[in-house]
Amino acid sequence: MWRRLLVRRLALGLLTLWLVSLVVFAATLALPGDAATAILGKQATPERVQALREQLHLNEPVTTQYVNWIGGILTGDLGTSAATQQPVAELISTQIWNTVFLVVVAALIAIPVSLGLGVLAAVRRDRTVDHVISTAALVLASLPEFVVSIILILLFATTVLQVLPAVSMLGPGQPAWEVPQSVILPAAALVLMVSPYIIRMMRGSMVEVLESEYVTMARLKGLSERAVIWRHAFPNAVAPAIQVTALQLAWMTGGVVVVEFVFRYPGIGQALVEAVSTRDLPVVQAVTLLAAAVYVGLNLLADIVTTLITPKLRTAEQ
Amino acid sequence: MIDQTVAASERPSPALRRWLWLEILRNAVRLTRTRIGLAIVAFIILIALAGPFVAPYSPTEFVGPPNSGPSGEEVFGTDALGRDVLSRFLYGGRTVLVLSAAATVIGVAAGVAVGLLAAYGRNWLDEVLMRASDVLLAFPPIIFVLLLVAAVGPRLWLIVLTVAATHAPRTARVIRGAAVEVVERDFIRAAEAVGEKHWRILLGEILPNVTSPLLVELGLRMTYSIILVAGISFLGFGLQPPTADWGLMINENQLSITVQPWAVVLPTAAIGLLTVGTNLVTDGIARAAIGIDRRTE
16 A cells, blocks of 8 residues: 555655756746856956857757756756856765765764653653753754854854864865864754754653553563663654654755855855855756755655554555 | 633634634733743844944944954944944844744745635645645755845845745645645535635635634744844845844854954844744744643534
């Protein structure tokens, strides 16, 4: 049953991505004047504008432009940067891996820590530890990512302690894993941004499971509290938290933009901000489409996880 | 905390539910967290609105050497260009508040309209509206805003509209979810039977019955609006220099944070407090709404 549902979801995801590609492409058409004048500015000579128009294929019909663009992207050719004339793929390849590194580090810390804190809050429900964790989660969940990042910089890189770099000190084209301390604060910011949601969900579902009969049974059988919590309650409570985790990873695709900019961390988000300020549309479009693909993929994953773990949903759609 | 004295049998009729929003807000205000949230929000709004009238200097006036520390005349010192930090802070809050409020109202209104139409229209209209929402939902919000800023340029109206566009599909889903149940109820059939116009059924019968999720959405979207608008402005795509603006102030002074932290600390604290405040209020409203909904079921 759910295999058909899975295929349907995947098809819907692909359809959505195709429509997204139309929107991303349409952004080019939204340029007042056209891309060439927007990039070169009003003072550019007509010859230069004409040359750039040729290079960007702006003289061809819109449909041809779209087919060329999407065809290129599907075959790995992300286009040519309007600002530096380099191939976009070459331009952002180091940045992509830097961002992947940052996000993976953040996820590897955030997931176990927040699951653990969620369990702790549930086990010590309505006691001081629970109140502290829950209040901190509520406050953190409402803060913008740049506020959290600036607080980290004030605490660890400038005013209070000076143990970490306030901005990344990577040379151009240098991969982030060669200078590991450059990733600590950006990763910490991402961890603080995604954890509250995972903690809250883990706490909520753990509280529910701890009140269930089989947990009482396990306790009555005389099992140690540790075994009751980790072997009996946790596996049954973790599923909703996994779904939220997938959604939080999806959030990171947007969250890295501001966090990377604060720490001047040379990742894909920083590349996007630079491209927006120079109005380098080919780069912006490639990054946007990439981010949307990752975002849709992770949301789909969260969807599928929810379906798989909710018996009612699994059987509802015939 | 929440007034539970009204018996379940005194279930309000659809007509009485028109005042539901007032009841929810009244109950929300009784919660401590809502009060703290309201106090914080009121404090920040006061700074933003009254600030320009009490600022000692003009926000663009050069009053001393760059990055000088606090002194008798410049209470929080000067910024990276030598302008008075306090004055720029007092002037810099209006735009983020106005833009965020506008984006919230437009986005939630559009979302409510789409959500109600989808729930009531069913079939093809529902399908078309929800697929269109899916496309907008496929963009991480900030990236969607940046895509359009890259195409059109940093314009304030564009930020309001794009932020609103990121809210609309999310609100639409929530409102549709709540309205689908209402559409099935008898009083809607009754209204249709007596030939009530469709738009009157939508606004007069269905809308008052999705008040709880609507109020929560307003609060939630306001928080996200502030986060997005301030974030865009921090990236340098909002108000342009030399205008004073909290997000932009952080951007301009971040590199001199070691010598002159105040120019970063003040706007960062204001934006952080504001979002914590709006989120506390939203949390209070959500709790009050759950209390009232349980009672009337």
